[in-house]
Amino acid sequence: MTRDTYLKRSLGTQANRIKQSRVLLVGAGGIGCELLKNLLLTGFGEVHLIDLDTIDLSNLNRQFLFRHEHIKRSKALVAKEAAQTFQPSANIVAHHANIKDSQFNVDWFATFDVVFNALDNLDARRHVNKMCLAADVPLVESGTTGFNGQVQVIKKGKTECYDCNSKEVPKSFPVCTIRSTPSQPIHCIVWAKSYLLPELFGTSEADAEEFDYSADADNAEEIENLQKEARALKEIRQSMGTSEFTEKVFEKVFREDIERLRGMEDMWKTRKAPEPLDLAQLNEALSTAEPGISSMDQRAWTLSENMAVFKDSLDRLSTRLRTLQESAADNSQAVLTFDKDDVDTLDFVTASANLRAKIFEIETKSKFDTKQMAGNIIPAIATTNAMTAGLCVLMSLKVLKDDYENAKMVFLERSGARAINSEKPNPPNPNCPVCSVTNAKVKIDLKRATLDDLVGNVLRQQLEYRGEFSVSTTQGTIYDPDLDDNLPKKLSDLGIAESSFLTVVDEEDEQPRVNLQFVVVAPAESTWQEQPIVLDKVPEIPRKPKAPTPAPESEHVNGTASLGKRKRDAEEAGLDNGDPPTKRVANVTISDGVDKTHPIDLMEDEGGAILIDD
Ligand SMILES: Nc1ncnc2c1ncn2[C@@H]1O[C@H](COP(=O)(O)OP(=O)(O)OP(=O)(O)O)[C@@H](O)[C@H]1O
Numbered sequence: 001m002t003r004d005t006y007l008k009r010s011l012g013t014q015a016n017r018i019k020q021s022r023v024l025l026v027g028a029g030g031i032g033c034e035l036l037k038n039l040l041l042t043g044f045g046e047v048h049l050i051d052l053d054t055i056d057l058s059n060l061n062r063q064f065l066f067r068h069e070h071i072k073r074s075k076a077l078v079a080k081e082a083a084q085t086f087q088p089s090a091n092i093v094a095h096h097a098n099i100k101d102s103q104f105n106v107d108w109f110a111t112f113d114v115v116f117n118a119l120d121n122l123d124a125r126r127h128v129n130k131m132c133l134a135a136d137v138p139l140v141e142s143g144t145t146g147f148n149g150q151v152q153v154i155k156k157g158k159t160e161c162y163d164c165n166s167k168e169v170p171k172s173f174p175v176c177t178i179r180s181t182p183s184q185p186i187h188c189i190v191w192a193k194s195y196l197l198p199e200l201f202g203t204s205e206a207d208a209e210e211f212d213y214s215a216d217a218d219n220a221e222e223i224e225n226l227q228k229e230a231r232a233l234k235e236i237r238q239s240m241g242t243s244e245f246t247e248k249v250f251e252k253v254f255r256e257d258i259e260r261l262r263g264m265e266d267m268w269k270t271r272k273a274p275e276p277l278d279l280a281q282l283n284e285a286l287s288t289a290e291p292g293i294s295s296m297d298q299r300a301w302t303l304s305e306n307m308a309v310f311k312d313s314l315d316r317l318s319t320r321l322r323t324l325q326e327s328a329a330d331n332s333q334a335v336l337t338f339d340k341d342d343v344d345t346l347d348f349v350t351a352s353a354n355l356r357a358k359i360f361e362i363e364t365k366s367k368f369d370t371k372q373m374a375g376n377i378i379p380a381i382a383t384t385n386a387m388t389a390g391l392c393v394l395m396s397l398k399v400l401k402d403d404y405e406n407a408k409m410v411f412l413e414r415s416g417a418r419a420i421n422s423e424k425p426n427p428p429n430p431n432c433p434v435c436s437v438t439n440a441k442v443k444i445d446l447k448r449a450t451l452d453d454l455v456g457n458v459l460r461q462q463l464e465y466r467g468e469f470s471v472s473t474t475q476g477t478i479y480d481p482d483l484d485d486n487l488p489k490k491l492s493d494l495g496i497a498e499s500s501f502l503t504v505v506d507e508e509d510e511q512p513r514v515n516l517q518f519v520v521v522a523p524a525e526s527t528w529q530e531q532p533i534v535l536d537k538v539p540e541i542p543r544k545p546k547a548p549t550p551a552p553e554s555e556h557v558n559g560t561a562s563l564g565k566r567k568r569d570a571e572e573a574g575l576d577n578g579d580p581p582t583k584r585v586a587n588v589t590i591s592d593g594v595d596k597t598h599p600i601d602l603m604e605d606e607g608g609a610i611l612i613d614d
C-alpha cells in the first residue's frame, strides 16, 4: 500500500485534475502553513507561495513548518524548504515579496487554477480579490479570529466577492475618553500607546488613528486644552538625554495634567475624580521593586514596580531615539513606534498605562495582557487555523469541479450547537463597486499616453461613451466633466503604472452602464508603433439594473453565525439536500488500527468521491 492509497480512493477521478493544477497561496502564516501542508498532501502538483514577512519567535507555536533556527528568515522560502521534504515531487515556487508588487500582475494571476488567501489584513485581501476578479480566477478566501473561522469561495459573476459587503473598521475611541475620562484598562493602554509614546518618541497625535475627534465636536474648550498639553509635552521632549527628563515627563503627565483635570469640576459630578501621583513618595518606595521586574509578564506589577519599569524604559527609549537621530539624515524620520514585539516600547506602554490606571482607580494589567490589548491581538488558535485550512481545501475541490452551488460559505465557531456551519454562497451584489463591473485589460505605452488618449480615443470614440462620465484611480478622480485640466497630462504623471486600476463611471441618469474597470498592462520597454493605448478586446458593458435587487438575507452578520434555526437532521446531512444524486462506489473498511466494525462509506459523484458531507 502506498502513502496515497486512501487519498486516491477518496478523491477518485479528481486526483489527476488536482495533480495537474497550478495554485497560488498568499500568506505563509498561521493558516498558510497548514494550508501548504494540506495542499501538498492532497496531491496538488504545483503550488506558488508568497509572503513578505520573516519568521518571528511568536510564530513558532502554531506555524509548524518553522523552527527556532529559522527566526529572521523568509517565511515563504522556509515554508517551501520544510514542505518540500515531505512532498519532494511537488513543484513549490516561493516568493519572498508583497503580493501587491507590480510583477504579480493580472496576467500572472490568470495563470492559476485557484488562488488561496491566508492573509491577516484587509488591504491585501482586497487587492487579491480585485486581481482574481480581473483575471477571472476563483479565490478561496479565509480568516480566523480566536475560535472563529470563515471560508468563502469567490468567483466572478457567480458568488459575492470580498467587497460585496462593507467590512467592520477597527474600533476607535473618542479622544476625551482616552485623554480625560478613562474608565477601562484599554483606555489607559491606548493613551500610553497612541498618545504618550508618539508624543515623546514619534510623530504627533494628529496621526494617531485610535483617536476620534468627531464625538467631541461640542467640546471645543477641552480639545483646545488637550492640544496645549500636547504642545507642552513637545517642549519637554527637548530635555531628552538630560537627568531631568524622566522627572519632567512624570510631573507633567501624572501630576500637573491630572490636577488640571480635577479642576474641571463638572466632569467629576458623576465620576470619581482622579488622584495625581506623588513623585517623591514613589521615588522613596522604588527600592521595594524587585530587580528584573520587566521579565515578570504574567502578573500585574505593584505601583513601585510600574514606576521602576517606567523610568527604566524611558531611559532605554531615549537612548535609542538619540542614536537613531544621530545616524538619520533627516531628523524627522528618526522615530520610535509601538511594536508589541519590541520590549522597550511594550515596557513603556505597560508601565505608563498602569500608572495612569492607578490615578483613575482602574484595574491594572500585566505586561502579557497589555501586549494582547495594545496589539489588538485576539490569540491565534492553532486548531482553528488547522480546521479552516482543511475547509479551504474541501472548498477548492468544489471549485475544481465548477460546482459553485455547493462551494459554501463555511463558519467555524465555538459557542452554539454546531462547530461548523455553512450556507449557500450569495450571488454577487449588483451594487458592489468591485465585482459588479465590467473588467477589461488595457495596454498602455506609459511614455506616450495622455489622459486625453484614454478619454477621447478609447472611451468616447471606441467605446461610445456619449454623455457625462468620470475616471478614477485608487488615489482619486482624475477626470470628470468639471475636471478636464488633466487631459493633456501623461497617464504616468497621474500615478498610473503597471497593474493600476482605472474605474470609469457612467454618470448618465437614464440607465447608465455598469462601471468599467480597466487593469493596466504597461510593458516597461514598449516598442509598439500603434496607438499609445490599446484595448485587449472591446468589452461589452451592460446597463445597470433599474432597481437594485437586495442581496438574499444572510443568517450571518460580520461572520458570526446565528444558530437559532440550525438543527442538524438527515436532510441537512446532505443525503437529500438537492445535491445531484451520488453514486456509492465503495464500502471500505479502514484496517490500520481503526475500528473494523464501523466501515466508512465513500460516495462518488461524477467528479470524484465526497468523503465528508458539507
Ligand atoms: N501584502 C502581503 N503580501 C504577502 N504576504 C502578506 C501580505 N500581507 C500579509 N501577508 C502575510 O500573511 C500572513 C498572515 O499570517 P498570520 O495571520 O498568521 O500573521 P502572522 O504575522 O504570522 O502572525 P501574528 O500577526 O499573529 O504575529 C503573514 O505571514 C504575513 O506576512
Ligand SMILES: [Zn+2]
Residues within 6 Å of the ligand: 160, 161, 162, 163, 164, 165, 428, 429, 432, 433, 434, 435, 436
Ligand atoms: Zn462584490
